[in-house]
Amino acid sequence: MIWNEEYETMPRADLRALQLERLQETVERVYARVPYYRQKMEEAGVTPADIKGLDDLRRLPFTTKEDLRQNYPFGLFTVPLDRVVRVHASSGTTGKPTVVGYTKRDIRTWAELMSRTLAAAGVRRGDVVQNAYGYGLFTGGLGAHYGAENLGATVVPISGGQTKRQIQIMRDFGSTVLLSTPSYALNIADVMADLGVDPQKDLKLRVGVFGAEPWSENMREEIERRLGIKAIDIYGLSEVIGPGVAAECLEAQNGLHIFEDHFIPEIVDPTTLEPVADGEAGELVFTTITKEAFPVIRYRTKDICRLITEPCVCGRSFVRMPKITGRTDDMLIIRGVNVFPSQVEHVLMGIKGVEPHYQIVVDRQGTMDTMEVQVEVSEAVFSDEIKHLERLAQQIQRDIKDLLGVSCTVRLVEPKSIQRSEGKAKRVIDKRQL
Amino acid sequence: MQLEQIAIFLENKAGRLAEITQILAEHGINIRAMSLADTADFGILRLIVNDTDRACQVLRDAGFTVGRTEVVVVAVPDRPGGLASVLNTLTEAELNVEYMYAFSQKSGDTGLLIFRIEDLDRARSVLQAAGHRLLSGEEVSAL
Ligand SMILES: [Zn+2]
Numbered sequence: 001m002i003w004n005e006e007y008e009t010m011p012r013a014d015l016r017a018l019q020l021e022r023l024q025e026t027v028e029r030v031y032a033r034v035p036y037y038r039q040k041m042e043e044a045g046v047t048p049a050d051i052k053g054l055d056d057l058r059r060l061p062f063t064t065k066e067d068l069r070q071n072y073p074f075g076l077f078t079v080p081l082d083r084v085v086r087v088h089a090s091s092g093t094t095g096k097p098t099v100v101g102y103t104k105r106d107i108r109t110w111a112e113l114m115s116r117t118l119a120a121a122g123v124r125r126g127d128v129v130q131n132a133y134g135y136g137l138f139t140g141g142l143g144a145h146y147g148a149e150n151l152g153a154t155v156v157p158i159s160g161g162q163t164k165r166q167i168q169i170m171r172d173f174g175s176t177v178l179l180s181t182p183s184y185a186l187n188i189a190d191v192m193a194d195l196g197v198d199p200q201k202d203l204k205l206r207v208g209v210f211g212a213e214p215w216s217e218n219m220r221e222e223i224e225r226r227l228g229i230k231a232i233d234i235y236g237l238s239e240v241i242g243p244g245v246a247a248e249c250l251e252a253q254n255g256l257h258i259f260e261d262h263f264i265p266e267i268v269d270p271t272t273l274e275p276v277a278d279g280e281a282g283e284l285v286f287t288t289i290t291k292e293a294f295p296v297i298r299y300r301t302k303d304i305c306r307l308i309t310e311p312c313v314c315g316r317s318f319v320r321m322p323k324i325t326g327r328t329d330d331m332l333i334i335r336g337v338n339v340f341p342s343q344v345e346h347v348l349m350g351i352k353g354v355e356p357h358y359q360i361v362v363d364r365q366g367t368m369d370t371m372e373v374q375v376e377v378s379e380a381v382f383s384d385e386i387k388h389l390e391r392l393a394q395q396i397q398r399d400i401k402d403l404l405g406v407s408c409t410v411r412l413v414e415p416k417s418i419q420r421s422e423g424k425a426k427r428v429i430d431k432r433q434l
Numbered sequence: 435m436q437l438e439q440i441a442i443f444l445e446n447k448a449g450r451l452a453e454i455t456q457i458l459a460e461h462g463i464n465i466r467a468m469s470l471a472d473t474a475d476f477g478i479l480r481l482i483v484n485d486t487d488r489a490c491q492v493l494r495d496a497g498f499t500v501g502r503t504e505v506v507v508v509a510v511p512d513r514p515g516g517l518a519s520v521l522n523t524l525t526e527a528e529l530n531v532e533y534m535y536a537f538s539q540k541s542g543d544t545g546l547l548i549f550r551i552e553d554l555d556r557a558r559s560v561l562q563a564a565g566h567r568l569l570s571g572e573e574v575s576a577l
Contacts, residue, residue, distance in 0.1 A: 377443045377476075377499045378499065379499055379500065379501060382441070382443055382499045382500075382501045383441075383478075383501065384439070384441035384478060384480060384501055384503045384550065385478075385532055385533070385550075386471050386472075386473060386478060389443075389476065389478070390473065393475075411475050411476075412443070412445075412475065412476050413445050413476075414443060414444070414445050414497070414498065414499065415497060415498075415499055416497050417445065
């Protein structure tokens with residue numbers, strides 16, 4: 001179901017006009033009210049008056065997590081604190097947390113976006129929504145909660161953990177929708193199996209809306225099979241708003257629609273910071289164009305992704321993003337091409353029987369970078385005939401070339417021959433002396 | 435009737451072949467025939483042994499990738515022309531041989547020809563009709 005027909009199916013030309021108007025207003029506002037943004041724009045030689053079209057977005061400076069830390073806690077808010085009705089914070093693994101704020105209108109916007117997200121997953125009034133995202137400083141719990149309430153569903157604000165109790169409530173209350181991280185959904189499935197609970201017979205669960213961590217198509221299949229539900233992927237990050245930045249539709253389950261009337265996505269090359277060609281992978285960057293308390297201009301997510309611009313069967317006109325395929329932190333540069341180990345993993349997972357046990361060895365011969373991908377031969381792909389294994393190696397090579405745009409050699413290796421440290425495989429060995 | 439060959443994936447690293455024969459010897463498994471096919475990067479070791487199940491088990495336990503394939507084993511008199519007459523039979527029947535290897539027995543009067551053929555059932559009946567002697571799994575184990 002489409003929650004907001006007017007905006008979600010808006011013709012692209014109208015949407016672009018709306019985006020420009022909202023972008024101009026946002027840029028003027030941050031320039032006038034946040035000294036830090038003003039200074040960065042002055043250094044970049046750009047003023048709000050320079051933003052005449054959407055293409056001028058790229059003249060604006062980027063914002064990074066480091067910028068947020070430097071302005072800890074409230075330095076980038078564009079409204080006085082007495083207009084901020086809520087703050088959330090994401091725990092920083094290194095240093096200070098990132099703090100974000102919301103006005104009353106921001107909370108309404110967020111609820112609207114989460115209602116759209118849930119409606120896209122087929123959630124409707126009358127559904128019993130078990131919200132197992134964590135409540136608290138983390139945006140997941142409250143973000144999903146307000147959206148589900150706004151939609152008119154019956155919300156069970158159980159938060160994460162206490163898995164046995166989750167299952168009991170799921171059964172007693174007849175929960176039809178589960179909101180959680182995908183790994184927690186599998187955890188619930190494990191405990192159900194231990195307790196002898198059969199989701200098909202004992203529960204009314206119909207759909208799960210999963211986000212807040214990266215997950216694979218294999219994981220989706222496993223969740224769908226074990227819980228007997230449809231598993232829908234969502235995307236969000238607190239710096240942009242929280243959950244509700246992009247959502248998959250039940251009709252296609254193929255890419256997440258980005259709510260472009262509120263956020264402008266860009267894909268840039270993480271090294272040159274220039275826009276990539278249409279459809280190519282790079283770093284996902286967001287500019288918020290309706291947020292009041294904490295707008296961000298060209299926020300670098302460090303997530304690697306591409307944009308799908310082809311129309312979707314569901315009728316939404318928003319572009320789609322497939323699953324995140326990696327983080328810029330893991331990036332390798334080979335012969336000038338950005339390569340992410342997760343892309344190699346993605347190729348391997350796409351070949352039947354191949355397990356993602358691999359290692360990338362980068363070296364330099366003369367002035368030329370070389371990349372060798374070592375893949376462990378599992379029994380599922382092993383053959384007693386040389387030609388079959390050679391064909392497999394060629395296929396992997398070709399698929400990597402197609403996806404990454406860089407040629408490599410593929411070497412088939414024996415199982416467990418790839419170095420593992422503390423049970424975790426080391427994915428990249430870079431022998432180059434740079 | 436069914437006779438299986440074990441195939442083992444090998445990186446071209448020194449000593450791996452010796453390691454495999456060592457493991458099998460330690461478990462009292464006898465190798466009846468063997469062939470190694472290799473490329474610059476990897477190899478496939480094919481073995482006919484007296485106890486296929488156990489051989490697979492101990493090799494898997496040792497961390498090798500192991501596969502099993504059904505093959506045809508023909509016993510031929512160990513003298514000139516033995517191989518040629520079997521190959522002629524297969525060629526006339528237009529049966530495609532993926533690969534083959536040969537092995538002489540200790541007793542010296544018969545040789546073993548091991549064939550990997552897609553259409554196994556037809557190969558068996560064609561060979562038998564032409565009067566060739568096919569060995570069963572039990573016969574090979576008992577050798
Ligand atoms: Zn769609």
